[in-house]
Amino acid sequence: MKADEVKVxxxxxxxTNCEQETFDAFRRLGADxxxxxxxQLEGRDTLAGENRSLDDYQILMFPGGFSxxxxxxxxxxxxxxxxASSGRDLARFIDxxxxxxxxxxxxxxxxxLGILPAFDSAMSEHPxxxxxxxxSGRFECRPTLLKHVNRGKCAWTGKLEENEIRLIPSAxxxxxxxxxxxxxxxxxxxxFDEDRIVFRYSDPSGDVEAPYPYNPNGSxxxxxxxTNDGGNVFGLMPHPERVFFxxxxxxxxxxxxxxxxxxxxxxxxxxxxxxxxxx
Amino acid sequence: xxxxxxKVGLKKGVSDPEGANTLKSLELLGYxxxxxxxxxxxxxxxxxxxxxxxxxxxVEEMCRRILTNPVIHTHEIVFL
Numbered sequence: 001m002k003a004d005e006v007k008v009x010x011x012x013x014x015x016t017n018c019e020q021e022t023f024d025a026f027r028r029l030g031a032d033x034x035x036x037x038x039x040q041l042e043g044r045d046t047l048a049g050e051n052r053s054l055d056d057y058q059i060l061m062f063p064g065g066f067s068x069x070x071x072x073x074x075x076x077x078x079x080x081x082x083x084a085s086s087g088r089d090l091a092r093f094i095d096x097x098x099x100x101x102x103x104x105x106x107x108x109x110x111x112x113l114g115i116l117p118a119f120d121s122a123m124s125e126h127p128x129x130x131x132x133x134x135x136s137g138r139f140e141c142r143p144t145l146l147k148h149v150n151r152g153k154c155a156w157t158g159k160l161e162e163n164e165i166r167l168i169p170s171a172x173x174x175x176x177x178x179x180x181x182x183x184x185x186x187x188x189x190x191x192f193d194e195d196r197i198v199f200r201y202s203d204p205s206g207d208v209e210a211p212y213p214y215n216p217n218g219s220x221x222x223x224x225x226x227t228n229d230g231g232n233v234f235g236l237m238p239h240p241e242r243v244f245f246x247x248x249x250x251x252x253x254x255x256x257x258x259x260x261x262x263x264x265x266x267x268x269x270x271x272x273x274x275x276x277x278x279x
Numbered sequence: 280x281x282x283x284x285x286k287v288g289l290k291k292g293v294s295d296p297e298g299a300n301t302l303k304s305l306e307l308l309g310y311x312x313x314x315x316x317x318x319x320x321x322x323x324x325x326x327x328x329x330x331x332x333x334x335x336x337x338v339e340e341m342c343r344r345i346l347t348n349p350v351i352h353t354h355e356i357v358f359l
Contacts, residue, residue, distance in 0.1 A: 072345060080345040112348065126343060130350040137296030180350050181292055218294070 001058070001279045003030035003272060009057040013038040013078055018064035018103065021241040025268045026059070028244065033061075038078070042085040054089045058275045059099045062106030064171075064239055074131065074174045075108030083113055087123065090115065094122040097278060099271050100233045101156060104172055107131065107225070107235030116235045117179075117196065118228045119187065128187075131237065132176040135218030139173040143250050144216055144238050146224050147202035153195040154227040155274035156234040159266045165202055166263040167249060168238040175217035175237040177226070184220075191226060199225040199236060232274075240264025280327055281334045282359040285346060287320045293351045322346065323359075331358060 068077035114124035201222040203210035225236030243262035302316040328334035
């Protein structure tokens with residue numbers, strides 16, 4: 001499959017606000033992204049010809065933002081509506097090896113949907129994890145350093161070296177990744193053993209046990225992003241779409257040096273390459 | 280018609296930054312007698328159901344599908 005044949009569904013609803021950067025990232029790499037409102041998958045309040053099916057896409061993106069105003073719980077309303085209308089289609093999409101990604105609120109939606117961590121099937125009936133309120137009690141909005149710790153499972157980071165550190169900005173109030181306390185020891189072991197941890201918050205030396213402020217939310221083991229068992233579903237709290245170009249890095253003006261490529265670009269290149277090879 | 284309150288709280292051991300910050304603020308205002316604060320979310324609903332049991336079942340289903348995340352939340356259903 002060629003890049004311009006890869007169709008990307010950038011799914012939005014009331015309150016998502018990172019869809020433009022997400023769309024632009026794929027467009028700049030030559031793929032064929034499309035904004036799709038959740039109503040177009042639900043078939044609700046749409047005009048003739050506006051409805052869409054997940055079957056028509058190879059990549060599904062849950063953009064960041066504040067979907068449904070973050071009411072009830074971040075991502076909960078988007079997830080409940082999606083699960084009710086398109087849950088089976090989404091599980092099939094994942095089982096077919098197609099790529100699903102979500103950043104920030106997108107990751108929160110994916111966890112609420114049960115497609116991450118998804119320990120035993122493409123989509124669990126109920127959430128198996130949560131992105132809980134930051135320990136600081138505040139909205140943390142600033143650059144964060146991420147260490148790529150994945151050993152090769154994640155299709156979204158195939159072009160990144162293991163242990164390299166990337167600057168990806170964070171902007172969230174609920175990013176503390178948590179598993180059920182009564183089973184957490186075994187489940188964390190599974191995440192590590194099965195190569196499901198993709199990024200961990202780090203300090204400049206690469207210490208992935210560095211506390212706040214390097215870890216902005218208090219996630220155990222500094223977990224910032226994870227993947228599913230197939231490696232095709234990826235969720236991350238920070239925002240790679242905001243650093244597609246070097247000139248949107250916070251230190252660009254001071255340094256005025258370095259390659260044009262931003263630290264987030266390789267993530268989009270990786271998943272596009274995965275899809276082009278597989279389909 | 281039944282009026283129901285669903286009280287969603289955090290499981291024991293789950294961090295509660297809102298509660299902790301509220302406690303600190305109350306201490307700063309001089310309310311030294313406050314020894315702990317826990318945040319809760321309460322939804323009050325009016326439900327048209329043929330019986331209290333059926334209303335209760337529907338609300339339990341709502342809790343499973345959207346109102347709670349079982350990883351961190353407890354919930355209590357109170358008929359007013």
